[in-house]
Amino acid sequence: MILGEVFERFVAESPFSVMLRVLLEQSLPAEEIDALFEQQAQRQYQRELLFSTVVNLMSLVVCGILPSVNAAYQAKAKRIGVTIQSVYNKLNGIEPQIVEALLRHVVNRVEGLMEQLGGTLPPLLEGYRVKILDGNHLAATERRLEVLRSLNSAPLPGHALVILDPALMLAIDVFACEDGHAQERSLLGRVLATVVSGDLWIADRNFCTLGFLFGLHGRGAAFVIRQHGLLPWQARTEMVFVGDSETGAVFEQSVQLVFNDTLKVTLRRIVVQLNQPTRDGDREIALLSNLPTAKANAMQIAALYQKRWRIERLFQVLEQCFRGEINTLAYPRAALFGFVMALICYNLLAVAQAAMRSVHGADKIEAGISPYYLADEVRRVYEGMMIAIPPLQWQPFARLDVDSTVQLLQQLAAQMDLSKFRSHPRGEKKKVPKPEWKKDKPHVSTARLLSESKSKKDKKAP
Numbered sequence: 001m002i003l004g005e006v007f008e009r010f011v012a013e014s015p016f017s018v019m020l021r022v023l024l025e026q027s028l029p030a031e032e033i034d035a036l037f038e039q040q041a042q043r044q045y046q047r048e049l050l051f052s053t054v055v056n057l058m059s060l061v062v063c064g065i066l067p068s069v070n071a072a073y074q075a076k077a078k079r080i081g082v083t084i085q086s087v088y089n090k091l092n093g094i095e096p097q098i099v100e101a102l103l104r105h106v107v108n109r110v111e112g113l114m115e116q117l118g119g120t121l122p123p124l125l126e127g128y129r130v131k132i133l134d135g136n137h138l139a140a141t142e143r144r145l146e147v148l149r150s151l152n153s154a155p156l157p158g159h160a161l162v163i164l165d166p167a168l169m170l171a172i173d174v175f176a177c178e179d180g181h182a183q184e185r186s187l188l189g190r191v192l193a194t195v196v197s198g199d200l201w202i203a204d205r206n207f208c209t210l211g212f213l214f215g216l217h218g219r220g221a222a223f224v225i226r227q228h229g230l231l232p233w234q235a236r237t238e239m240v241f242v243g244d245s246e247t248g249a250v251f252e253q254s255v256q257l258v259f260n261d262t263l264k265v266t267l268r269r270i271v272v273q274l275n276q277p278t279r280d281g282d283r284e285i286a287l288l289s290n291l292p293t294a295k296a297n298a299m300q301i302a303a304l305y306q307k308r309w310r311i312e313r314l315f316q317v318l319e320q321c322f323r324g325e326i327n328t329l330a331y332p333r334a335a336l337f338g339f340v341m342a343l344i345c346y347n348l349l350a351v352a353q354a355a356m357r358s359v360h361g362a363d364k365i366e367a368g369i370s371p372y373y374l375a376d377e378v379r380r381v382y383e384g385m386m387i388a389i390p391p392l393q394w395q396p397f398a399r400l401d402v403d404s405t406v407q408l409l410q411q412l413a414a415q416m417d418l419s420k421f422r423s424h425p426r427g428e429k430k431k432v433p434k435p436e437w438k439k440d441k442p443h444v445s446t447a448r449l450l451s452e453s454k455s456k457k458d459k460k461a462p
Helices: 001-011 015-027 030-040 053-060 069-080 082-092 096-117 184-192 212-216 298-307 309-321 334-359 362-368 371-388 392-398 404-415 446-461
Strands: 129-137 159-165 170-177 199-203 222-226 240-244 248-259 263-274 282-288
Touching: 001 015, 001 362, 001 371, 015 096, 015 184, 015 334, 015 371, 015 392, 030 053, 030 096, 053 082, 053 248, 053 263, 053 392, 069 082, 069 212, 069 309, 096 170, 096 404, 159 184, 159 309, 170 184, 170 334, 184 212, 199 298, 212 222, 212 263, 222 298, 222 392, 240 298, 248 446, 263 298, 282 298, 309 371, 334 362, 334 371, 334 404, 362 404
Parallel strands: 129 199, 199 222
Antiparallel strands: 129 159, 159 170, 222 282, 240 248, 248 263, 263 282
């Protein structure tokens, strides 16, 4: 009865924090996570320190609930039962295929929830499962390793390719690379292994290679990919003006690509002459697509590519709401594990937002709710909630079926006070000229300046 009263109090005061904890129990049950590790690990093993334990520690760090791995360890040391060095050794050796499989495991657990909630977004193109591909190079770390201490160059711990499903707004796959200097294109062979017929891939020009385009086409997938300037192609028809879009004038032509001097494919080339240049100064962009005209006209293809910003929004949420790039984790495998854990937390946030959309409406959630304030709510409440309601008391939520979980999530979403999480977009900043540096006046008194300003206003007042 006492536990029930405490739980109900948290439901009343912070239903979103309760929602996220329920989703953690649903998607990362310890037994399944440890079993996944046993299946995927090639060199590491589990003895005193379980994989589920380091997953729990890292989730606390990437969500900002605790400031560092060491702080998370100190808070849980009695339950962990090994030294902090053992924890770091575990983190530094987690193989990339393990963290990739961990993300896919979570996606498999929550996709059904998303669909049952009915909180998915409309498809970008009927008849296709859209996948947006982009890469992320992890930020430079501190020079904590001996091999880094004598260098002045920024040490890069790795990078990853991420695939976003824009209807679910889930990061559905990740491909991790320990070599921070390796090109994103070096991972495209692994991406192609996941391609299935009926996919529609949207990507930037970094992924515009003959091998990738022919690989997508050969597997029955469609694509809208920005053309790279070095890609060889031959025009089959002249460009024809199609119409004006919101971003600029749209033209289309037919082109041919040749791969290995034998394979040929005819594609549509859509050129948008932009009203405003891109941040790189480009006045036009060219897109290559194998979509049939009956499925999408040139204007629709140009609009589809504009939706690529949704994956940039994902990376923006990672940066603002989670600590996916922890500069103290200098070993590449530890850094990549932290990044993938941030992707997993992002996915759980996306499921919670789907529950909110199903209750309050998609327009209200998409336009007016800030992911930052949602994450901040969890940061403030979570640790106290876990003290009041210990982990063992949450385990029954992992055994709920999909229907019961959906009902619970919607009940929690209905109790949320959305005004607490409303976004406050700023207007466009005015460009202000940089003040001139005065060598003879390096400091000023703010109080004096305010007093002088007030005196001037008082004199002007009638």
